[in-house]
């Protein structure tokens with residue numbers, strides 16, 4: 400898909416990135432990488448305020464999804480993903496990112512750059528991957544994921560306070576988790592309000608908008624992508640079809656997993672988002688595909704059952720669920736607001 404010429408995809412153009420000189424230019428560079436992060440329904444719930452010495456990320460609470468993301472978990476996971484991209488960009492410039500979270504509404508993350516003192520816990524080659532990462536929502540190949548990669552992914556948790564990684568590649572257990580996902584997705588498909596909400600974020604393949612999800616990310620041809628927002632408003636049928644399609648996609652994926660912590664808090668969700676983005680960039684460097692699938696963790700019943708199935712202590716709360724695998728699917732990107740549009 401050579402959609403990167405259009406203005407709403409230009410944020411992905413790595414060649415447009417110039418070596419920054421002043422601290423303000425460096426902070427702009429860092430923010431431009433942050434905005435390429437994944438976000439729930441591609442809402443991009445961030446605004447940046449860049450001064451001579453610091454960058455403030457202000458959470459756009461009005462972009463929280465009232466139905467799909469009642470608690471705000473998805474909103475703050477997305478902010479965490481944005482923050483991790485910024486850490487990788489800062490590292491590229493020879494800096495470490497330091498930040499504090501101001502939890503008063505609107506939540507703000509105040510970011511500064513300090514000269515690198517220690518070696519980062521992530522590899523330098525993650526930087527180029529910021530521009531290649533995408534949520535691959537297609538079917539994956541049955542080719543297994545090498546154990547050494549799974550072991551490495553598992554080891555990332557120690558860098559993120561209170562975060563635990565669970566990966567499932569055992570066929571029987573994966574089948575049970577997949578069935579559980581179908582239970583959650585089927586419940587979602589009965590929720591008329593979910594259909595109406597998502598209809599506002601589903602876009603035609605030719606969209607000129609700077610946010611949302613063009614139909615091609617789910618394999619829709621142009622005509623279907625044009626009508627899908629309207630159909631989603633009128634009928635539950637597309638969500639039922641989507642639940643079955645997601646079930647098949649999970650079945651095709653050799654590995655599923657989730658990140659959890661022991662509390663539901665802004666800090667924990669942001670930390671989980673950082674950990675997820677490291678995982679997504681790392682698997683992309685290693686030629687793998689990855690996609691988050693929220694339904695199973697947004698549903699209290701299936702979330703509990705997921706812990707029981709995977710024999711995880713029920714003190715934990717799963718925050719983000721995903722699948723991993725190799726694929727032959729063509730890399731496609733979703734639109735992004737250019738930096739100028741994200742400045743407050």
Ligand SMILES: Cc1cc2nc3c(=O)[nH]c(=O)nc-3n(C[C@H](O)[C@H](O)[C@H](O)COP(=O)(O)O)c2cc1C
Nearest residue numbers: 437438439440441473476533534691692693694733
């Ligand atoms: C917290 C979170 C939850 C997500 N949940 C889902 C999901 O349930 N289903 C899905 O298809 N995509 C999900 N996504 C992926 C987003 O749709 C995707 O990140 C967004 O459209 C931007 O596209 P990109 O990741 O390819 O850049 C999720 C992303 C995040 C950050």
